[in-house]
Amino acid sequence: MNSIKLNNVLPHVFEQVSDLQSDVWKKDICFEKGHLYLVEAASGKGKSTFCSYVIGYRHDYTGQVVFDQKDVRTFNVNNWVNIRQKHISHLFQELRLFPELTAMENVKIKNDLTGFKTDKQIVQWFDMLGIGDKLDAKIGRMSFGQQQRVAMIRALVQPFDFILVDEPISHLDDHNSQIMGDIMMAEAKAQGAGVIVTSIGKHMKLDYEKTLML
Numbered sequence: 001m002n003s004i005k006l007n008n009v010l011p012h013v014f015e016q017v018s019d020l021q022s023d024v025w026k027k028d029i030c031f032e033k034g035h036l037y038l039v040e041a042a043s044g045k046g047k048s049t050f051c052s053y054v055i056g057y058r059h060d061y062t063g064q065v066v067f068d069q070k071d072v073r074t075f076n077v078n079n080w081v082n083i084r085q086k087h088i089s090h091l092f093q094e095l096r097l098f099p100e101l102t103a104m105e106n107v108k109i110k111n112d113l114t115g116f117k118t119d120k121q122i123v124q125w126f127d128m129l130g131i132g133d134k135l136d137a138k139i140g141r142m143s144f145g146q147q148q149r150v151a152m153i154r155a156l157v158q159p160f161d162f163i164l165v166d167e168p169i170s171h172l173d174d175h176n177s178q179i180m181g182d183i184m185m186a187e188a189k190a191q192g193a194g195v196i197v198t199s200i201g202k203h204m205k206l207d208y209e210k211t212l213m214l
């Protein structure tokens with residue numbers, strides 16, 4: 001997949017808003033593979049809604065979301081499974097890790113399906129992110145910032161053309177944010193992928209090519 005386009009997209013929930021000012025809603029925008037984007041928004045402007053549209057969990061909008069030349073409304077379940085397995089990786093704001101599993105199990109449960117990374121690589125990322133001692137800790141007993149690091153590792157154990165990360169560092173210090181950004185960008189670069197980061201203010205310090213205000 002080479003491009004994600006939003007053509008005149010407007011969430012139903014914003015239809016009655018008369019003074020809507022946005023670089024995204026009701027505009028024609030294009031995210032291209034191999035490029036780095038920041039989508040910034042104040043709380044409630046639709047950041048999670050935007051992610052839900054791109055990953056295909058919600059379709060409560062007018063306008064079109066188009067992957068390459070195809071309107072996503074034409075996709076069936078198999079199409080979406082293929083997209084989420086091979087083309088778009090998503091780091092959820094609320095992470096959606098399994099609290100009863102350990103940190104390593106949360107990553108392995110996906111990597112065992114994709115076979116994308118070695119255990120050695122995964123452990124190396126845990127070490128780099130300062131959670132090498134938490135491999136066998138249950139997610140439910142880890143801090144949210146530690147869980148964010150696990151969720152990022154899980155997002156990286158699959159192939160992708162785009163990675164969509166929703167407020168990935170809201171609970172991280174600058175040092176770990178930087179490491180997380182470096183790891184993500186190295187992976188994206190290796191895959192030639194596009195990167196879309198969302199933020200409500202605090203964001204990874206990266207060389208964004210385009211910043212859009214929701």
Ligand SMILES: Nc1ncnc2c1ncn2[C@@H]1O[C@H](COP(=O)(O)OP(=O)(O)OP(=O)(O)O)[C@@H](O)[C@H]1O
Nearest residue numbers: 013041042043044045046047048049050058060200
């Ligand atoms: N599943 C949903 N269906 C319909 N409308 C929704 C849904 N989730 C959120 N909304 C509405 O869409 C608007 C934007 O919500 P959204 O969660 O996308 O904002 P956000 O920018 O991610 O906010 P925050 O940063 O506070 O999480 C809100 O008015 C909200 O009530």
